[in-house]
Amino acid sequence: MTIAPDKPTEAEVVVPEGHVKLVIDGETVVAPKGELLIRTAERLGTVIPRFCDHPLLEPAGACRQCLVEVEMGGRPMPKPQASCTMTVADGMVVKTQLTSPVADKAQQGVMELLLINHPLDCPICDKGGECPLQNQAIAHGRSDSRFHEHKRTFPKPINISTQVLLDRERCVLCQRCTRFSAQIAGDPFIELLERGALQQIGTAPEKPFQSYFSGNTIQICPVGALTSAAYRFRARPFDLVSTPSICEHCSSGCAERTDWRRGKVQRKLAGDDPQVNEEWICDKGRFAFRYATAEDRIKRPLVRDKESGELRESSWTEALRVAAEGLTAARDANGVGVLTGGRLTVEDAYAYSKFARIALHTNDIDFRARPHSAEELEFLSGTTVFTNPDNGVTFQGIEKAPAALLVAFEPEEEAPIVFLRLRKAARKGTTKVFHLGQFTTPAVEKTYGTLLACVPGAEANAINALPEHASDVVELLSKPGAVILVGERAAAIPGTFTAVARLAERTGAQVAWIPRRAGERGALAVGATPNLLPGGRHVANATARTEVERTWGVEEGSLPATPGRDTTGILEAAANGELSGLLIGGVDPFDLPDPRLAEKALAAAGFIVSLELRPSAVTAHADVVLPIAPAVEKSGSYLNWEGRRREFGTTLDGTSALPDCRVLDTLAVEMDADLFTQTPAASAADLARLGEGTPSGSSLNVAAPLVSPAGPGKAVLATWHRLIGNGSLQVDEPHLAGTARPVVAKIAEATAQQFGLVSGGYVTVSTERGAITLPVETDDLPEGVVWLPTNSGDVTVRATLGAGHGSIVSVSGGTS
């Protein structure tokens, strides 16, 4: 028998400051002022039915399903009240459907009203089985309807974007989707149209629902009105297995729920993690997962046939033997360089890092498969590598910051959840957001931000000039809690990190580095860089080296002591024969600052081992291709940009796909070295034994370059990646690709006139390598600047132009 504590009598209840006392269903409760009745009741365990109410959206009182009986000051309110809009008050007496027949009848009446025009679509509706309307109609509705007239019908379904389908008959007009779009995402492309019985959700003609966050409306729709084109009719909730997972697309590390059936992922939903992504994820995280089941995925090891020169399938034993022999020979000749790419889990990146040091005896390892600089490495290894959620910037920190300065960082395109936090903070009016960029992007408008425009390449000068020209910004940044967020593009602009560090020193603002890819922060932490060992230990530091040598159990003095080459250095060395071999894991050469150099290096390198998922420009040159597991088929963890460890388990078990750490471990054994990274868990444990090194501080001293005018017929190129573009993890997703933003060039009005361009016409941007012709739009860019998306549609800036952010390009009028 359990002994229940005596319930405190009303007089005994202590009401803390800022709280009120009320009675719900005869039970006395203390609730913080301003809490909504529906939540207070929920805390008591009483679930009041609701459709429009959502804890992260502002109250609307649209569906009227949550009616309760309320008594204030001894006088009952004349009608039942919506508990989702009414806040608690002292002395309130509330009766929910549990104790009040009036409330119960009111709720049943509302349900009957909502069902008048709701079609009997449940068998063909994707929401069937997980539908709040279905569930609540059974729990709180009448068993039969008094209406026998014809239901109102609409043509169905309509595509409000390529990936969101709208069925207006099913809609109960709760406005969760419109409120999400207007409040959270800031993309009010959907709105209520018409009046009365014909009231419906709709989009403006010719303006589809092109939001990076549209998938969230599908998830929060309490009926089947908004459904996903990709998931359409794929499964029912009862035949799906749900596995918690972490998004592998960007550095935010969002919690997700992966639903799979018969060994295939069917859909991904946002997980609930208040510290990171709240309840939202971007469309890339939600819809881009079919790359793992792409037709051309490499499932068996491939070895280049000596006679035919073609890759042929082989056994693991043979492939590992050939790879080990080739790598050993290359190591003993001129050495092997390691390029890991930015998509690895912490455990896998650690295996690469250890493999390079122990099996290849080199520090020639770099995770940066994108424009990079020595200044960036100095900054990352001096400060960023030691940040974590306890001592650095966090999502919640951004929300509380008085000011945020975004340097070379386009939050909506590069880390959408950071954008949502910035917008949330700015919307509350407590955070002022400054964007140091080139033009007023949608993100600038949606974060109510101020654009600090500068010519690409002059970002460092602009930061240095802030105290002089924008003292208000510096003043705001000097307030406690202010943050500076630096994007990956900063590496392409000399002097930026130095300028940022100086500004941070001057103002006391905290700096966070927000890379684009999920694995970059983790790769930095485990030392997949030329100058660091795991834990931020510098390779030139003898004590740190000894520490690592002892923990790894290798001979003292066996770890290479001089910093290695970076990505470009490795490629140059491979191209001119200074390196004999390359070990490449998941790098697309066309993401690299100079794809032509990468091609040359791949062609010249004596021996290449590629760990890949699908055929690429690297596997085309590789001597051995070892297949590895995509994120859903392995366990591991990512470090997100905060430095927060985001662990995830295996979603699809038993596919026999091996994670990188296992492949490298076996390869190392063939080369007589022991990595002890047979499984991600073993790898993580081995890494944990190392612990963290001591910060040595960084000495950043790169002068901001003098930016000279581009010259006649020329312009300075501004460019960054879009969220939805040609990314290798976005293959096979036609519905997602349809919501990409239009591929256009942007140019200032005056510059356009100078080049004889008209908005809506075409522009040709060229370098000596190639030319790109695309439609042009005028925007508020600085003069003499042209902006292109880096890798969207037919526009591949790096591959075609060999140019990057800050390059000088020729501009001329073009025809399609």
Place this chain on the structure above:
Amino acid sequence: MFESLKGFGVTFGTMFKKVVTEEYPEVKKVTAPRFHGRHQLNRHPDGLEKCVGCELCAWACPADAIFVEGGDNTEDARYSPGERYGMDYQINYLRCIGCGLCIEACPTRSLTMTNEYELADDNRQDLIFTKEDLLAPLLPGMEQPPHPMRLGNNENDYYVNGPQLAKEAGQ
């Protein structure tokens, strides 16, 4: 002596009784009209499938014997009236217990049970019946899907007035 006569008596007496053995398989037993035999996926009078791939049968199945995956009807390839059709449909007769809950769950009367009881085989694979095995044969006037809706403009015409429309269309 008397005991053995008694024994023969039983034998002799039984000769005049109705036999309980059956001449199966030469003579097939006629079942009760509502016998729970093999399932059938029915068709509309013009040959379109009644199954909408809703998976309610799979949901109702206590033996987890049914697998369904829905599909999207397009203008070019229509298998059933309305938006959705059963793209993949499998019943595993190694698991099916013939309870009939699936046919009670079916919202379109697509799934019914026939009286066919000859469900034995010498391997497991052949006892997983697929959509091709389960679909009702095409009767005269029916057309093999995919084809456009012949009896009306939308699925309501099929569900509300299907038989009349079929009659009018002379089927």
